[in-house]
Amino acid sequence: MKEEILIEVKGLKKGYKKRKTKEWVQAVNNVSFTVKRGEILGLLGPNGAGKTTTIKMICGLIVPDEGEVVINGITMQKNRLKGLEHISAVLEGNRNLYWRLTARENLEYFAGNRGKSRKEKMGEIEKLLSEFKLKQKENELVSNLSRGMQQKLALAVALLADSDVILLDEPTLGLDIETGYEVRQLLKKISEAGKTIIISTHDMPVVQDLCERTVIINNGKVIADEKVEELMNLFETSAYVLTLGNELTEQQQKELDAKFPINELLDGGKLTITLEQDNDIYDLMDLLKKENTIIEKIDRTTIDFEEVFMNLIQEEKNHAIHSIN
Amino acid sequence: MPFIQLIKANTRMEFIEMKRYLPNTLSMIATVYIIFLGMLLGINVIGDPAQAEANIQHLIVNYIFWYLTLMTLSNIGFTITMEATRGTLEQLYMSPLGMWKILLSRLIGYIALHGVIVIGLLYLSMATANQWLYLKPDITLTILLITLVGIVGVGFMIAGASVIFKQIQAFMQILQFILAALAFVPLSVAPILILAPFVKGVDMIRHVMIQGYSWTDFTAMDYTALIANSLLYLLIGIFFYLKCEKIAMSRGLLGNY
Ligand SMILES: Nc1ncnc2c1ncn2[C@@H]1O[C@H](COP(=O)(O)OP(=O)(O)O)[C@@H](O)[C@H]1O
Ligand SMILES: [Mg+2]
Numbered sequence: 059m060k061e062e063i064l065i066e067v068k069g070l071k072k073g074y075k076k077r078k079t080k081e082w083v084q085a086v087n088n089v090s091f092t093v094k095r096g097e098i099l100g101l102l103g104p105n106g107a108g109k110t111t112t113i114k115m116i117c118g119l120i121v122p123d124e125g126e127v128v129i130n131g132i133t134m135q136k137n138r139l140k141g142l143e144h145i146s147a148v149l150e151g152n153r154n155l156y157w158r159l160t161a162r163e164n165l166e167y168f169a170g171n172r173g174k175s176r177k178e179k180m181g182e183i184e185k186l187l188s189e190f191k192l193k194q195k196e197n198e199l200v201s202n203l204s205r206g207m208q209q210k211l212a213l214a215v216a217l218l219a220d221s222d223v224i225l226l227d228e229p230t231l232g233l234d235i236e237t238g239y240e241v242r243q244l245l246k247k248i249s250e251a252g253k254t255i256i257i258s259t260h261d262m263p264v265v266q267d268l269c270e271r272t273v274i275i276n277n278g279k280v281i282a283d284e285k286v287e288e289l290m291n292l293f294e295t296s297a298y299v300l301t302l303g304n305e306l307t308e309q310q311q312k313e314l315d316a317k318f319p320i321n322e323l324l325d326g327g328k329l330t331i332t333l334e335q336d337n338d339i340y341d342l343m344d345l346l347k348k349e350n351t352i353i354e355k356i357d358r359t360t361i362d363f364e365e366v367f368m369n370l371i372q373e374e375k376n377h378a379i380h381s382i383n
Numbered sequence: 384m385p386f387i388q389l390i391k392a393n394t395r396m397e398f399i400e401m402k403r404y405l406p407n408t409l410s411m412i413a414t415v416y417i418i419f420l421g422m423l424l425g426i427n428v429i430g431d432p433a434q435a436e437a438n439i440q441h442l443i444v445n446y447i448f449w450y451l452t453l454m455t456l457s458n459i460g461f462t463i464t465m466e467a468t469r470g471t472l473e474q475l476y477m478s479p480l481g482m483w484k485i486l487l488s489r490l491i492g493y494i495a496l497h498g499v500i501v502i503g504l505l506y507l508s509m510a511t512a513n514q515w516l517y518l519k520p521d522i523t524l525t526i527l528l529i530t531l532v533g534i535v536g537v538g539f540m541i542a543g544a545s546v547i548f549k550q551i552q553a554f555m556q557i558l559q560f561i562l563a564a565l566a567f568v569p570l571s572v573a574p575i576l577i578l579a580p581f582v583k584g585v586d587m588i589r590h591v592m593i594q595g596y597s598w599t600d601f602t603a604m605d606y607t608a609l610i611a612n613s614l615l616y617l618l619i620g621i622f623f624y625l626k627c628e629k630i631a632m633s634r635g636l637l638g639n640y
Contacts, residue, residue, distance in 0.1 A: 074635060111635065119473055121633040142479035149638070153470030156396075163399060170392020171478045171485060173385025215474075 064254050065093040065116070065223060069125035072111050085111040086122070087278035093256060095222070098249045100269035100286070101258040104371060108278040109258035110149075113227050116256070117145050129223060146219035149227045152208030154215070157201040161192055161211050164200060168215045179218065186214045190244065206237030213244060224248070226257045230264055242267050262364040274370055281374045289366055296334070297359040297369075302327040303352025310349055317341065320372050330359060332369050385480055386488075393485065394492030401496060412500060419446055419508050439512050440593045441569075446508065448585050449566040451494070451501050452534055456562065457555050458493055459486070459538045463545040464552075473637050483624060486542050490535050516592040523591050526609065530584025533613035536620030537580045543620075543627030547636060580616045583609050 072086040086108040093099050103109050114120040116127050118138040127134040132141040148154055155164050162183065169179040187193045190210045195203060200211065209229070216224055229245065230238045238261070245268055249255055257264060265272055265286060272289065274282040282289065306314065306323070314321055320332040333339060346353060401408050419442075426438045466472040476482050509515055544554070565579055570586035577583050587609060590596040631637055 072635075110638075114473075114635070114638070117477060119476055119632060119637050120635045121629070139479050139481050142477060145477070147474075147477055149473050150470040154474045156471060157469070158403065159396070159399060163396075167392050167396050168474065170388050170395070171475065171480070173388050173478075173480050175388050175391070 062095045063092050064095040064097075064130055065256070066128040067091050067093075067112070067116065067125075068128070070112060070115050070122045070127070071124040072108075072115060072120060072122050084278050086115070086275075088125075089275060089278070089280055090125075091273045091280065091283055093254060095254055096252050097271060098255045098257065098269050100265040100272040101256055101275065102260065102265060102272050102367060103258075103275040104260060107275045109275065110227055112275070113147070113149070113225050113256065113258050117147050117225055118142065119149075144221050145223045145225060146216040146221040147225035147227070148212045148216045148229060149225075151212055151229065151231060152200075152205060154212050155200050155208060158199065160197050160199055161203065161207075162187070162196040164211060165215060165218055169218055172219055182218060182220075186217060189247075190214050204237075206233060206240060209233060209237065209241055210244060213241070213248070217248065223254045223256070226255065226259075228259055228261075229257060230259065230261045238263070262367065266363045274367065276371055276374050282370055286363065290363060297330065297332045297365070298339075299357045299359045300329045300331065300346075300353055301355040301357075302329055302346075303354050306351060307349050310345060310351070313345055317345070319376055320369050327354075334373065386484060389480060389484055389488040390491055393488035394495060397489070397492045397496055412504070415450055416504065416507065419504075420511070422446065423508075423512055436514065437593075439514050440516060441589065443505070443508050443512065443514065443516060444589050444592050445567045445585070447501055447505050448581075448588070449563050450504065451497060452562050452566060452581065453559055454497055455490065455494055455534055456538055456541055456558065459490060460541045460545045460555055462489065463542055464549050467546070467549050467637065468639050470639060476637055482628065483539070483621060486539065486624070487535065490538050494531060494535075517595045519591055519595075519597070522596075522598055523588060526584055526587050526591065529609055529613050530581050530588070531613075533580045533584065533616040536613070536616030536618070539617075539620030539624040543624035546624075546627050546631045549636075577608055577612070580612070583612050 068090050070086050070089045071084070073082055073084045075082055089108070089112055091099075101109050101112065111120060115122045115125075116129075116134070118127075118134045118141065121135065126136075127141075129141050130144050132144070134141040156167065159167065165183050165186065166176050166179070169176070169183070184193075187196050190213070192207060192211060192214065195207060200208060203211065213226075213229070216226075226245075230241055233241060242264060245255075245257070245264075249268060257269065259265065269286055271285050272282070273280055305327070306329075311323075314331075318331050318333065318338070322330045324330065331342065333342065422442055423439065426435060426442060430438050463472065466475065475485050478485060541555075541558075548554075565576070565582055566585055568576060568582070569589070570576055570582055583605075587596075587601065587605060590600070
């Protein structure tokens with residue numbers, strides 16, 4: 059059951075001409091990945107990486123220049139409406155709601171737009187309202203709800219569609235810590251209900267808490283497609299903290315930055331450093347030995363996902379620089 | 384029937400807005416009524432007294448049509464522009480029933496609700512002017528419905544243009560004048576306008592309401608022209624809209640990037 063591939067993203071490309079400057083931006087550049095039924099995929103990347111464009115191509119709101127998306131055997135670019143029966147999305151959080159309607163009216167309206175009657179959906183609406191703790195506020199205008207409530211309502215609207223796939227674009231963007239946490243808990247519950255979910259985000263706790271797998275994109279390209287756990291392990295073994303007995307010379311620091319760009323000298327002579335290959339540790343030793351730097355201690359670091367992410371992005375940048383040179 | 388649910392949901396939405404913002408709705412109706420009074424005064428002050436009665440009768444029909452057309456068309460353009468900036472437009476495009484059907488439902492709901500207001504305004508203006516026109520609901524409503532099909536077609540064109548050019552407010556104002564002219568110009572003065580949207584329909588309704596025409600007073604040609612005009616505008620409208628939708632999707636214009 060878990061092995062069934064539900065979403066196939068194949069070689070998506072999309073470029074835009076910027077309205078003001080008229081320059082061409084390759085927002086998405088040959089992105090491919092698959093998602094299995096029931097899986098929760100984190101689509102991760104810095105601002106402007108192409109996450110939103112990718113999500114919108116998956117639900118057919120943006121037509122790709124090249125490539126296609128197949129959902130449950132339906133090619134979105136050929137049969138968009140049929141495909142949409144399997145998808146719902148929260149694209150802009152609370153902005154996806156009608157602020158001049160009440161919470162309940164929003165749910166009813168969007169159900170109607172998918173061809174469902176109020177009667178038919180009454181039970182489900184009741185259930186969602188109480189599950190999302192919105193029951194007391196069901197007759198409040200959305201404009202009077204808190205940011206967190208609005209966000210939850212947007213999720214409820216997406217769930218009401220009863221689709222296999224839910225696409226979420228930055229679901230915790232702009233939320234305070236508390237509401238962010240609440241929304242994460244809700245997402246967890248939803249995920250346990252067996253939905254297939256793609257979450258685009260640059261909020262690391264979301265990925266760490268919810269996603270089994272992550273596709274990381276940068277500059278429109280996939281730079282990693284791994285299980286979150288494996289990605290963490292991979293980096294855990296390559297990140298070190300060295301406690302140095304004396305200061306580095308300027309020359310050493312320069313060489314260090316050139317060779318191991320992901321390094322940071324902390325107070326107390328602690329140097330955190332990430333190595334790309336296992337053999338790099340010898341080069342590092344050589345570099346330190348040259349000036350007889352004393353190494354008091356070497357530790358493996360425990361790193362969180364945020365660092366993993368930053369390292370990947372940084373590595374990618376260096377490769378790009380290397381390949382230019 | 385999913386489409387019935389679509390019409391229900393969208394009509395209900397228009398109704399809720401109308402009711403919730405009742406002061407707005409009322410002041411809008413008042414404004415429109417004051418415009419009518421102004422025109423009525425104009426006819427009485429500067430118009431030829433011998434022609435006054437006929438002029439006032441024309442004014443009532445033209446003005447009622449002008450109101451319905453203008454409200455319908457500017458509403459659809461305004462709605463799309465607003466929903467695009469608010470962020471709900473993309474959610475509408477996520478419906479597996481298709482956006483053009485949602486738009487059609489919105490137009491149907493809007494026209495149905497404003498139809499009620501229009502009937503009220505019609506009686507009010509007839510009472511004010513003390514000019515009682517022929518009402519003949521059977522023929523009037525039939526011609527009106529067919530005419531509205533054409534107006535819906537033009538609505539789709541405006542929707543299409545709004546999806547691509549989010550800022551068409553200026554264009555809308557010009558459109559108001561053109562439309563006003565269309566509703567006011569009698570077909571006999573400019574026969575070529577039979578090709579324009581809804582002019583034939585308004586012309587026939589004038590014949591019914593002012594001259595008291597019945598079903599048999601029109602020729603087969605009249606009915607053919609009326610139906611052909613409306614269907615053509617509906618088809619062109621939907622076709623144009625779908626083309627615009629395609630362009631918007633390939634340029635990523637549906638969101639508020
Ligand atoms: N409709 C658009 N028109 C022009 N450029 C766009 C449009 N949408 C996105 N872009 C550009 O494409 C790139 C990727 O954007 P986006 O997909 O929104 O990235 P992300 O969601 O990862 O921040 C950015 O450089 C952005 O400026
Ligand atoms: Mg984005």
